[in-house]
Amino acid sequence: MAAIAEAPPLAARMLVVDDEPGMRDFLQIMLEKRGYEVVIAAAVGEARARLRETTFDVVITDLKMPGGSGLDVLAEAKEVDPSCVVFLMTAYGDTASAVEAMKLGAYDYLTKPFQVDEVALALRNGLELRRLAIENRCLREAAVHRGGLDRLVGVSLPMQALFDLVLRTASRDCTVLITGESGTGKELVAHAIHDHSARRSRPLVAINCGAIPETLLESELFGHEKGAFTGALAPKEGLFEVARGGTVFLDEIGETPSLIQVKLLRAIQERRIRRVGGLVDIPIDVRFLAATNRALEEEIREGRFRDDLYYRLNVIPIHLPPLRDRRDDIPLLVESFLARLVDGKSATVEPSFIRACLAHPWPGNVRELENAVERATILSPDGRLTADHLMAAGSAAEPVEPVLPEAGLDFEQWIARQERHLLVQALDRSNGVKSEAARLLHLSARSMRYLADKYKL
Structure with missing residues (x-):
């Protein structure tokens, strides 16, 4: 025993x-x-x-x-x-x-x-x-300065609600499950929670559970003893030991193999782990944060994820909205990315660039927007960003499958927004010459006049 x-x-x-x-x-x-x-x-x-x-x-x-x-x-x-x-x-x-x-x-x-x-x-x-x-x-500092929230940019109502939830959650030493599509900023939320917690002076250790083979993942998380397997020439602490007193962030928890799920459940329930090849249970002192872009309820129904582990992780759920549901934040995000990218150099964002950003569905969310802004700054020799630079960067020129938001959408309004977006791009490219814009869109002069009047362009 x-x-x-x-x-x-x-x-x-x-x-x-x-x-x-x-x-x-x-x-x-x-x-x-x-x-x-x-x-x-x-x-x-x-x-x-x-x-x-x-x-x-x-x-x-x-x-x-x-x-x-x-x-x-x-x-x-x-x-x-x-x-x-x-x-x-x-x-x-x-x-x-x-x-x-x-x-x-x-x-x-x-x-x-x-x-x-x-x-x-x-x-x-x-x-x-x-x-x-x-x-x-930590609470005093949080009241004066949002620390890790600085990188979470947003003025929209969903983001303001998110900020409040993160700050309330940080002071509670409980398990948090962060959900949201890829690119929404789940790791930033994990860092913000840790930075505002009583564990902030200890490490936050993150691991992508879907990026490491099962055999290596077990050793990374739980450590191993000397001789536990071929190549284990010395004992090694796992991440739960390395993070003692701090926080462990389990990214892509939905991709964790079933064997590891069992061991994670025990670690969360009993606050003990056993190294690979070990005989002694080791007490751990960490906070668990987990994130996924999968619908874990569906994974449970399909038998790919343990329901008991889900309930242990989902003590406090935090959901990050996709960028298409918080378009009010796009201008501020562009400004934030530029401030970091240009490093004190002059940069001008033309209205057409913002309009093009607002019209794009951004299936890759904030990460895609950040990459598009970075590519646009590289493609703009004079520091002026226009809709053409966004298209050249590959974010507005390529057809993108529309994504239906969770709350649904106004179909006619969405169609009108796409229509206006194409008209604006055509007028920008043709320097406001409507006949040239009509040619780019394969429209008759009469249709062009009608649409320009309709959208007050």
């Missing part, structure tokens, strides 16, 4: 600093038994180096050591991360120095010899305080 490590109340990374090997070993064993990740240091200088190398939730340091003081470790820890929880260890009867350390920012002091249960309770309380401090800081 597989051994199961004791799950921590709150998974965390801890630094233990003490010049006595016996005390270091005792604390390391005690903490690792409870599932914490432990790094040890034997001197103040070594502790400072560790604090600069990585982030620690908790530091437990002896007060008096040769070559330095625990107060030096306290100062370094607080400079690197003000929310780091620092405990000072002191001998019985030497509490005055420890109390002074608390005035300097230490969370508490531990009097030697101490009881294991007392230390465990103090750590739990300290970690909870750190979690609240980070969460409050």
Whole structure:
């Protein structure tokens, strides 16, 4: 039967600093038994180096050591991360120095010899305080600046509703399922949620579940032990371990093989994983975000996706609207892309370019629009973007199959919009000469006059 490590109340990374090997070993064993990740240091200088190398939730340091003081470790820890929880260890009867350390920012002091249960309770309380401090800081920053939302551009009602939902969701440490067509910005939403969460100081690790073969995907997600398969010459942490304390983004979750679906379900339910070839269950501390452009309900009916995994993922659903349903955002998106692409150089967007963008159905959504704008800037030697540049870029010239929006559409209005779009392009290309525009559209002069009057062109 597989051994199961004791799950921590709150998974965390801890630094233990003490010049006595016996005390270091005792604390390391005690903490690792409870599932914490432990790094040890034997001197103040070594502790400072560790604090600069990585982030620690908790530091437990002896007060008096040769070559330095625990107060030096306290100062370094607080400079690197003000929310780091620092405990000072002191001998019985030497509490005055420890109390002074608390005035300097230490969370508490531990009097030697101490009881294991007392230390465990103090750590739990300290970690909870750190979690609240980070969460409050993130909420304050979110109120002033939208951080990761900067790359999500939009003034339309669907996007404003999306922004509000992302901000509300970020502060809740729950699983989120992001849905939407390809190119709508699902990964940007995942980054925005992570950037506004209490986990923002830890990594966001993303993986495309549909781009990696099943055998490699299992190893990437869950890690493997030495000798688990040919070529496994050393143990390797999976992404769930690499992202400890942070967020795992499972892109294209709908393409995950059935075997991996089973293991993902267990990871989400039990917060434990087992490496390929491993016998020990490893506790994990990550937030799960997933995204798909597939209709998972249909995948479930067809037997390609597990319904229990779907319900675990779909705690908070976030749907991204296609670009054709948020056309009001197109001018702002064009402006945003240009600001990045021209890099301070002059660029002018002619009305015809925007009109052509508004008329195009954009089946590839925001990604297609961004690529079209980039190609148009390359094709425009003088920095003036017109409808011709969009057509030359391949976004308006090629016939595109119309896509029926989920909410349906006004058929006559859509036909009129396409008709007007072609008239505008023809007039732009002919510099406003209606006879030439009529020739391009194979229209009689009479039909051209009628349509120009109809659309006030």
